[in-house]
Amino acid sequence: MNSARPEQVDLLVQARWIVPVVPRGEVLREHALAVRGGRIAGLAPAAEAAAVWQADEVLDLENHVLIPGLINSHGHSPMSLLRGVADDLPLQQWLEEHIWPLENRLIGPEFVRSGAKLAMAEMIRGGTTGFADMYFFPDVVAECVIDAGMRAQLCGPILDFPSIWADGPEEYLDKARELCERFREHPRIHIAYGPHAPYTVSDAQLRAAAEQAEVLGAPVHIHVHETAAEVEDAVRENGRRPLARLEELGLIGPRFQCVHATQLVDEEIAMLAAAGASVIHCPESNMKLASGACRVADLLDAGVNVALGADGAASNNDLDMIGEMRSAALLGKLVANDAAALPAPAVLEMATINGARALGIDRDTGSLETGKYADLAAVDLGRLNTSPLYDVCSHLVYAAQSSQVSHAWCAGRPLLADGRLLTLDEGAILESAAHWRKQVRSEA
Ligand SMILES: [Zn+2]
Structure with a gap:
């Protein structure tokens, strides 16, 4: 040339x-x-x-x-329809008395589609082009992501008990594997195994998920050590902390995405560092539910990759990654008792390249380097x-x-131009949110 x-x-x-x-x-x-x-x-x-x-x-x-483009490394996009429906409660009471009963009555493909579009429109407006999602009907979210032109890691949900998504342990695993196979070559959809949390998934199911994920080269994305109560209950019931149990079951490695991690002792930080695992920090959700605070500065000092997530809009209550960066910086300094902890460039990394590393897509996105996708x-x-x-x-x-x-x-496709959404219909999304508000209210 x-x-x-x-x-x-x-x-x-x-x-x-x-x-x-x-x-x-x-x-x-x-x-x-x-x-x-x-x-x-x-x-x-x-x-x-x-x-x-x-x-x-x-x-x-x-x-x-x-x-x-910012990367929101943890969330539950359809839960945007439950934004503000139950505030000011601790995690277990919020989940068991409000969120789970509502979800049991409302969830289906239409709820998921409407919520995912609402979430994506909000994220794009805030400069987020990639996100990780954990919810039922990830196949429906995938369709929405493809149409909206975003990039996403979607979890195949893994539980033991029956739900609207699967009849039992085997079917969760089968569906996760099918999703991996279906989207293996897709440039913008990535599939992870998503066991909900150590306290909702049995040893056998966790081990099976880890084995399948290993064979397929898929990440494992799980809420872990979200609250002190979770860790205390686990020690009482299983004789060890959840992270130790997950390590024994073979889940922890370079593709392990440890979401929340507000309760970490030094040995656990060293273990995560040695494994090359990522922590996904959700500062606003953790603060709002008074779950605890992640030792982000210590994790970064130990060489652990720390990404940033908004979590669902039912516990945040927005999906604003610029706001999340500010919260991460301020909380990180407070927790470390050090104003020099988490300087702005390090926090910007958490919302970009570290997110890409956590999701295993850093060769393609997360920074503005020649050859990467134009996100x-x-x-x-x-x-x-x-x-x-x-x-x-x-x-x-x-x-x-x-x-x-x-x-x-x-990937070079414009999603927002001069503040205008190009791939999603904002008016229709607002109408749909108003429709679901009526459904939620009549069920609440
Ligand atoms: Zn979550």
Whole structure:
């Protein structure tokens, strides 16, 4: 190829700042990012871009920072329809007296479809292009994700007892394997095994899930050590802490996604580090349910990959990853008793590249590097609450609001442009949410 001739690309995004996340802390000023075939073709100073690339479309974002699309590494998207239905309760009472009875009456493919669309629309508006989801009917969520153009890791739910999704232990496993096989080659859908929690799944079922996941190379995503009561009950009933039990059953390895982990002793942090496992930190859900606080600074110091999740909107109550970054930073400092803990660039990593690593998709997304998918978000920093600007990462984590996200792309496809959703019908989603509100209220 003649190097003097500009290379043809689909899209060139010129932004005042680009934060590629890898390498850490780098802020590029007046740069352009080129997209070809859904992937990042390269980055270059804006002044040189015209000599390098000839683009079908050029977008100039003069007050914006371009970042990797945010990754919400844990949630239950259909539960957005239960947002605010039962607040101010501890985890077990919230689940057993409110959420589970409501779900038993309402869940079906239509509930899941409506809730997933509501969740995805909210996430895209906040710059999130990838998410991990754990819920019944992941096949229905997958259809919604494909249509909306997002990227997702969907769990095949694993329980022992019958539910609307499966009649018993075998069927949960069979359905998870079928999902893995069905989406094996899909560029944007990834399947994980999702045992709900150590206290809802038996040893035999956990072991079987671990074995199947290993054979298929699939991740295991599970709520673990969410509260002190969970750990105390387990010690009383099983004679050991849940993480020790999961380790004995063969679940803990590089594809293990340990969600919550608010109760960790030093040995458990060392064990997770040695295993190459990831912790998915959900600060707002943990605070709202008064579940406890994850030792994020200690985990990061030990070399554990820590990603960030909003959890379901029934316990958060929003899916705003910019807000979640701020909560993670502030709570992380408080827990560590150290203002230097969890600096802004480290927290941005948790919401981007660390999420991609946790989900096993970091070769394809999580940072703005040539060859990765163009999963991008643009944030308008020319607003009162982000002025003046001395440090872009500081504003993204400590001052920005999700309403400042103007554009988002997943694999080069625009999902949000000038604050307008392009792949989801916001009016229809709001109408559907109002319809489900009536159903929930009449059941509550
Ligand atoms: Zn959860």
